[in-house]
Amino acid sequence: MRIDLNADLGEGFGVWRLGDDDALLEVVSSANVACGFHAGDPRTMRRVCAGAAAHGVAVGAQVSYRDLAGFGRRRIVIDPDDLAADVLYQIGALDACARGAGTRVRYVKPHGALYNTAADDEQQAAAVVAGIAAFDAALPLLALPDSAMAAAAGNAGVPFVAEAFADRGYLPTGRLVPRGTDGAVLDGAEEIAQRVVRMVRDHRVPTTEGADREIDAASVCVHGDTPGAVEIARQVRQALLGAGVSVEPFVD
Template sequence: MDLNSDVGESYGRWVLGDDAALMPYVTSVNVACGFHAGDPTTLRRTCEAAAAAGVTVGAQVGYQDLGGFGRRFIDMDLIELTDHVVYQIGALQALAAVAGTSVRYVKPHGALYNTAVHHRGQARSVVDAVRAVDPSLPLVGLPGSALLELAEAAGLRPVTEAFADRGYTPRATLVSRSEPGALLSDAAEVAARMVRMVTESVVTAVDGSDVAVRAESICVHGDSPGAIAMAAAVRDALRGAGVDVRAFA
């Protein structure tokens, strides 16, 4: 099981998260590409830290929305969206190369991630971008999403993902951040939840029902309160349950 986190989201003098402290506990990092967060120096330094820790780097692509942190839906031209994703992957590829590593996969961020669950047009734009840049790059998304369905049909490797620190709806989608139960912060609870997801393929939804979730990778958001403690707890709990924690790419 892969354990990933969103990193590289600081911008200039504004610092978000503690990427360096998080690196020892994860196996992959989703590095911002400058559109929803991150500046070139932050991204290079983040890639250097990942390389030093032996952590796999992925490109986290999103809407061009620094003010909204990429968490606002943008109804944009689909060709333009493809170009935006190509641009972001290319930018991070260059900075990763300078830092002594490489981009090994792609994952949408925020509103684009959630939109691509159902919006087939935007999902296809992301898939088209990844295939155009490098069809060997896996694409990470929510199980059952249009994004992963279209990725597989296009010959890309789809990688299913679960979220340690997010609430689930009874439909196995993520609870909106504007609603109660969206964010989880108790490290022990989160760790036990993820062990159950890995061993039983279910998580408890906000209404108390069990929903099926099968994933190859688990995300702990780097900007969540207690992110480092949660990542450490999830890693240790998985290993304690006999799960091999390693990168998928």
């Protein structure tokens, strides 16, 4: 049994840093690297890609709305062609940084409001997939299962990889509890670690209504910007290894 652990990295900007990228690169197997639209800048992108290459961590492009001020967490109404071009631009920028570090972009994951919007908005989902396909139709899209993005990827022949979230609450629908709502972000490293083991081993996750929901994912996200993120990630990895689950990138 194997699982990928991914985290959002490179989310600083200029002299400002968010999270401990170096520590998380020692724990995760995939890094969702900010591409400059919600966070990140060229130097940060190069630094994180170099760190990922040194640790054997897969680099993913974390594409977003063009929203530095809102950290990409504000839903934006955007023309689908513009969104597809923005996605293509971000992948290309990060891939240049990755190749300069001796690696490459190996998957794409939308960030924040784009992730949540494109989970249900068919136009935005199709635009995200179109941007990926314009760069490389063999590049996997990492996102929520049973989503508009999963359907759009299937229609376009783009590989789709389902993910789960270690530290986010789930609604009975399988969507995430919106940020700013009670139960949206979980804390308690040990509890989160055991929750992830159950998600991976038993394919079950508790929801806000108390009942479990079936979940089947190839990657689990541990957020890098939550309090105690590094300790949470470490305990999740240790718990998985202790349960006989290997932690490896979902891409070869």
